[in-house]
Amino acid sequence: MSAPEAPTARESPIVKIAWGLILLLVGVAILGPWLSPHDPNLGDFSKIMVGPSSENWLGTDNLGRDTLSRLMVGTRIAALAGLEATAIAIAVGVPIGITVGFLGGALDRLVMRVVDAVAAIPALVFAIAIIAAIGGGLTQAMIAVGLAFSASVARLARGLTLSERERLYVDGARVVGLGRSSLLLRHILPNIGGPLVVIATTVFAQAIVTEAGLSFIGLGVEIPDASWGSMLTNAQRVHRDNPFQSVPPGVAIFITVLAINIVGDSLLRRRRGESFDHPAGHLEPVIARSKDVDAPIVDPIAQPMTNLDRTAAGADWAGGASRVLTVRSLSVNYPTTTAVLSADFHVDEGEVVALVGESGSGKTSAVMAVAALLTPPADVRAAELSLATPSGDMSLLDMSRSEQRRWRSQLGVVFQEPAASLNPLQTVGRQMADALKRVGGMSRREISDRTIELLTAVGLPRPAEVARLRPDQISGGMAQRVVIAQALASEPRLLIADEPTTALDVTIQAEIITLLKQLGEQRGLAVLLVTHDLGVAAELADRTLVMYQGRVVERAPMAGLVTAPQHPYASELLLSVPRNVGGVRIEPKIDRSASLAVPTAGCVYAPRCEHATPECREREPVLRNVRSHLVACIHAEELDLPAIPVEPSAFEPGGER
Amino acid sequence: MTRTVLIRVASLVPLVILASFITFSLLQLTETDPAIVRLGDDATEEAYESFREQIGVNDTFVVQYGRWLGNAATGDLGESWNGPNQVSQLLKERLSVTFSLALGGLFVAATIGMVLGIAAGVRAGRATDSVITAAASTGQAIPNFWVGILLVAFVALPYDVFPATAYTGPTESVKDWLISITLPSIALGTAAAAAIARQTRAAFVRVLHEPYIRTALSVGLSRRSILYRTALRNASIPVVTSAATLFGVLLGGAVIVEAVFAYPGLGSLVLEAIQNGDLPVVLGFVFVAAVGVALVQLLLDITYTVIDPRTRVS
Numbered sequence: 001m002s003a004p005e006a007p008t009a010r011e012s013p014i015v016k017i018a019w020g021l022i023l024l025l026v027g028v029a030i031l032g033p034w035l036s037p038h039d040p041n042l043g044d045f046s047k048i049m050v051g052p053s054s055e056n057w058l059g060t061d062n063l064g065r066d067t068l069s070r071l072m073v074g075t076r077i078a079a080l081a082g083l084e085a086t087a088i089a090i091a092v093g094v095p096i097g098i099t100v101g102f103l104g105g106a107l108d109r110l111v112m113r114v115v116d117a118v119a120a121i122p123a124l125v126f127a128i129a130i131i132a133a134i135g136g137g138l139t140q141a142m143i144a145v146g147l148a149f150s151a152s153v154a155r156l157a158r159g160l161t162l163s164e165r166e167r168l169y170v171d172g173a174r175v176v177g178l179g180r181s182s183l184l185l186r187h188i189l190p191n192i193g194g195p196l197v198v199i200a201t202t203v204f205a206q207a208i209v210t211e212a213g214l215s216f217i218g219l220g221v222e223i224p225d226a227s228w229g230s231m232l233t234n235a236q237r238v239h240r241d242n243p244f245q246s247v248p249p250g251v252a253i254f255i256t257v258l259a260i261n262i263v264g265d266s267l268l269r270r271r272r273g274e275s276f277d278h279p280a281g282h283l284e285p286v287i288a289r290s291k292d293v294d295a296p297i298v299d300p301i302a303q304p305m306t307n308l309d310r311t312a313a314g315a316d317w318a319g320g321a322s323r324v325l326t327v328r329s330l331s332v333n334y335p336t337t338t339a340v341l342s343a344d345f346h347v348d349e350g351e352v353v354a355l356v357g358e359s360g361s362g363k364t365s366a367v368m369a370v371a372a373l374l375t376p377p378a379d380v381r382a383a384e385l386s387l388a389t390p391s392g393d394m395s396l397l398d399m400s401r402s403e404q405r406r407w408r409s410q411l412g413v414v415f416q417e418p419a420a421s422l423n424p425l426q427t428v429g430r431q432m433a434d435a436l437k438r439v440g441g442m443s444r445r446e447i448s449d450r451t452i453e454l455l456t457a458v459g460l461p462r463p464a465e466v467a468r469l470r471p472d473q474i475s476g477g478m479a480q481r482v483v484i485a486q487a488l489a490s491e492p493r494l495l496i497a498d499e500p501t502t503a504l505d506v507t508i509q510a511e512i513i514t515l516l517k518q519l520g521e522q523r524g525l526a527v528l529l530v531t532h533d534l535g536v537a538a539e540l541a542d543r544t545l546v547m548y549q550g551r552v553v554e555r556a557p558m559a560g561l562v563t564a565p566q567h568p569y570a571s572e573l574l575l576s577v578p579r580n581v582g583g584v585r586i587e588p589k590i591d592r593s594a595s596l597a598v599p600t601a602g603c604v605y606a607p608r609c610e611h612a613t614p615e616c617r618e619r620e621p622v623l624r625n626v627r628s629h630l631v632a633c634i635h636a637e638e639l640d641l642p643a644i645p646v647e648p649s650a651f652e653p654g655g656e657r
Numbered sequence: 658m659t660r661t662v663l664i665r666v667a668s669l670v671p672l673v674i675l676a677s678f679i680t681f682s683l684l685q686l687t688e689t690d691p692a693i694v695r696l697g698d699d700a701t702e703e704a705y706e707s708f709r710e711q712i713g714v715n716d717t718f719v720v721q722y723g724r725w726l727g728n729a730a731t732g733d734l735g736e737s738w739n740g741p742n743q744v745s746q747l748l749k750e751r752l753s754v755t756f757s758l759a760l761g762g763l764f765v766a767a768t769i770g771m772v773l774g775i776a777a778g779v780r781a782g783r784a785t786d787s788v789i790t791a792a793a794s795t796g797q798a799i800p801n802f803w804v805g806i807l808l809v810a811f812v813a814l815p816y817d818v819f820p821a822t823a824y825t826g827p828t829e830s831v832k833d834w835l836i837s838i839t840l841p842s843i844a845l846g847t848a849a850a851a852a853i854a855r856q857t858r859a860a861f862v863r864v865l866h867e868p869y870i871r872t873a874l875s876v877g878l879s880r881r882s883i884l885y886r887t888a889l890r891n892a893s894i895p896v897v898t899s900a901a902t903l904f905g906v907l908l909g910g911a912v913i914v915e916a917v918f919a920y921p922g923l924g925s926l927v928l929e930a931i932q933n934g935d936l937p938v939v940l941g942f943v944f945v946a947a948v949g950v951a952l953v954q955l956l957l958d959i960t961y962t963v964i965d966p967r968t969r970v971s
Contacts, residue, residue: 113675114675114679116672116675117672117673117675117676117678117679118676118679119902120672120673120676120905120947120950120951121676121680121905121943121946121947121950122905122906122908122909122946122950123905123906123909124906124909124910124912124913125905125908125909125912125942125943125946125947126680126943128912128927128931128939128942128943129680129683129684129939129940129942129943130683131931132684132687132927132930132931132936132939133683133684133686133687134686134687136931205798209800212800212802212803213800213802213910213913214913216802216913216916217912217913217916217924217928218928219928219931232802232803232806235806236806236809236810236917239806239809239810239814240814243810243811243814246803246806246807246810247807249803250800250803250806250807253800253803254798254799254800254803255798257798257800258794258795258798261794261797261798262794265794278782279781279782279786279862279865280781280782280865281781281862281864281865281866281867281870282865282866282867282868282870282871282874283781283865283870283874283880283883283884283888284782285874371875373871373874373875405877405879408874408875408876408877409877412875413872413875415868415871415872417868420867420868420869421868421869421871421872422869422872423869423872423873423887423891424869424891424967425890425891425964425965425966425967426887434873434876434878434882435876435877435878438876438877438878438879439877470966470967472967483872486872486876487875487876489876490876490877
């Protein structure tokens with residue numbers, strides 16, 4: 001569960017200014033000859049190389065021509081040159097790139113060889129060679145520049161086409177029987193259009209600089225036409241006497257290119273939607289803030305919970321000597337959504353508590369908040385978030401980032417994608433050593449012994465050999481064992497496992513589940529497990545919390561949940577687990593397309609619930625004791641929900657991937 | 658390691674050969690008659706014909722290219738059409754200038770760009786990052802030859818430290834050579850440094866979003882260690898990868914920047930050749946540029962395998 005998409009950043013004023021400049025330049029390019037205060041090619045020998053004045057705002061050149069007027073006329077040349085070169089680069093490169101990317105095969109390999117070879121020649125050098133072949137002059141120069149850039153455009157267009165072609169829906173479209181041409185026209189072209197515009201802006205900016213450069217060395221525009229580049233040639237002839245002359249044309253090129261780059265970057269950002277708003281990434285996690293307990297929602301019908309109810313549901317707030325983690329009223333908010341709303345949970349020593357729910361239910365946000373690993377724009381608040389440590393209780397709330405390290409050393413985390421969770425450039429042993437060094441007080445020898453010990457503990461055969469390998473040299477299952485070993489390095493009391501088996505093959509899943517179970521029992525670890533897979537939860541957990549849309553909707557002992565779910569959503573989840581009955585695989589019949597919009601009032605599950613009544617849409621349910629489960633459903637007593645009275649082993653691991 | 662290098666060489670050689678073939682074919686488009694280039698307008702038809710026969714332009718395209726490639730493999734790039742000079746000799750005299758500038762530019766770009774990019778990357782999201790990012794976006798838009806012109810007009814001419822026009826080869830005096838390439842290297846390196854800074858910073862930011870950074874944090878590694886060990890090494894991979902392309906851009910830029918400083922490099926040689934219709938020189942110029950880029954690519958590939966062990970061939 002990644003953070004919900006950040007809202008589209010409003011364009012910064014700089015981007016607006018850049019757009020304004022581009023419009024201004026377009027205006028000057030079109031109207032330049034009429035706007036220019038003087039004839040750009042007519043010299044006035046009475047005022048050669050004068051400085052800026054009210055008559056000649058930017059002074060005059062060595063032939064007495066008005067610099068501003070020449071600059072304005074040069075704008076048109078720059079614009080035309082840029083357009084010509086870009087048009088050629090796109091017209092040549094894009095069709096080649098799309099065609100070979102789309103068709104693939106031998107043609108693709110052959111054409112890409114040629115493209116690579118052209119790209120191996122510096123663009124400007126290649127442009128000069130083309131000019132040598134077809135002759136000089138502005139148009140020829142821009143054809144040359146366009147052709148020189150077309151190789152890299154072809155490469156980019158091919159890349160875009162390839163990735164678009166691989167997209168699932170295109171494959172889907174092919175299955176449906178769309179012809180190749182309509183696949184190209186309807187699916188690929190519309191999707192690569194945007195990125196191509198970004199590429200075009202880059203080419204345009206480069207073309208303007210290249211035109212100026214070629215004109216500067218005399219391969220572009222012909223004298224006496226004013227181009228920014230040829231103006232610089234002229235300026236350079238006289239810069240001993242009048243160095244200022246070289247400033248205006250350069251500034252013109254610089255401003256133009258800068259404006260185009262800024263606009264191009266903003267288009268790119270908009271397309272990519274990468275979160276550049278929080279560039280420190282995982283490095284600067286958010287600080288969990290303390291809050292008062294939410295005012296209880298007044299539910300006129302529900303009876304206040306008695307201590308007996310709480311004990312029944314495994315929620316004895318009095319706590320015990322064995323309490324490891326206590327979380328009260330945890331909320332995680334993102335700018336546009338609430339990932340977790342006022343969740344209460346705790347984990348005791350030796351106990352496995354599972355958070356289950358579908359994607360987007362907030363379970364990962366909840367445990368990552370506990371691990372102090374959520375990044376902005378998440379906003380984490382809780383009434384209590386504390387860990388029992390050998391040296392007394394520790395609270396995460398309002399802990400600074402540097403102190404958070406101390407908190408994290410008390411718990412171990414196992415992540416969803418083992419392969420991506422390890423540094424690709426370092427050996428397993430090195431990464432283990434880094435984690436162990438943090439624990440401190442060990443010699444090199446002890447560290448390497450401990451590494452072997454931990455790798456053995458997680459069931460890796462030949463641990464010394466594994467320690468010498470890099471993550472890309474081991475399998476996903478092995479990587480997950482390494483991640484678990486790393487998590488155990490600081491001998492934590494709490495292990496957080498976020499979908500630890502989701503990314504693994506079915507057979508490996510079972511092994512990792514067994515391993516976690518063993519470790520929990522052997523080391524008396526408290527385990528907080530996140531999974532969408534009730535089969536995994538049933539194998540491992542003692543208690544479970546069912547989450548839906550950020551709310552805990554049911555909390556119960558695992559066995560009780562599997563045999564007698566009290567919340568309609570818990571029942572739905574159970575029925576959605578694919579299972580075998582008498583050798584026949586029964587596919588779940590769940591309509592996940594049902595409205596996922598969070599209602600503003602009443603029960604969040606109501607829009608999807610087949611038992612919903614008008615009352616459900618008005619009254620917000622609170623957790624209350626129903627048949628020894630804590631359930632957030634106002635109709636819980638009346639419902640007789642279906643369950644699957646089977647042993648956990650009847651569950652088929654897998655499912656959602 | 659040797660194996661890795663050999664495999665890289667084996668993939669670069671065909672690329673350079675294909676590049677030369679494309680250029681050779683391209684130059685066939687011209688209507689320039691080498692006989693007129695050499696003998697002028699007023700020689701006899703027999704003289705023209707015997708010259709054409711002598712340099713082999715009457716042969717078929719394939720034969721001509723095959724001969725050129727065969728000779729090129731031995732370092733012989735043919736004879737200039739314009740005079741009795743060997744193309745390789747002409748290029749050799751000029752190579753040092755252009756490649757000195759391009760390498761100097763790469764050095765300036767890599768050092769300044771990496772330092773700024775790392776500074777921005779480790780302080781991603783803070784004020785330093787904003788300032789460097791803004792400066793780099795701006796710097797990237799500055800045309801290199803204009804920086805050269807400004808440096809000549811406002812540094813070289815007024816102050817007597819750097820020459821405005823005199824190039825000294827490294828074989829004559831290393832010190833003078835360094836002085837003479839300083840300003841052009843800065844001119845070339847400015848925009849490229851900005852590009853590298855942006856790229857380094859972007860790579861840093863991308864790496865900081867990787868799951869393994871979260872793991873490093875969760876096992877308790879310090880901020881310092883995550884930034885300078887885990888992130889820096891991972892972030893340097895895309896930067897090193899693209900440096901060869903950047904060297905190509907700088908080599909092209911050097912052709913123009915050397916004109917600003919009036920240094921006798923490949924640029925002025927090829928401009929003269931274009932004016933004279935001396936195509937073997939143009940072909941040689943392209944070939945030398947492609948070989949130069951390929952060599953830099955090879956060096957970077959080797960660096961790359963040191964940084965990223967995954968690319969090593971075992």
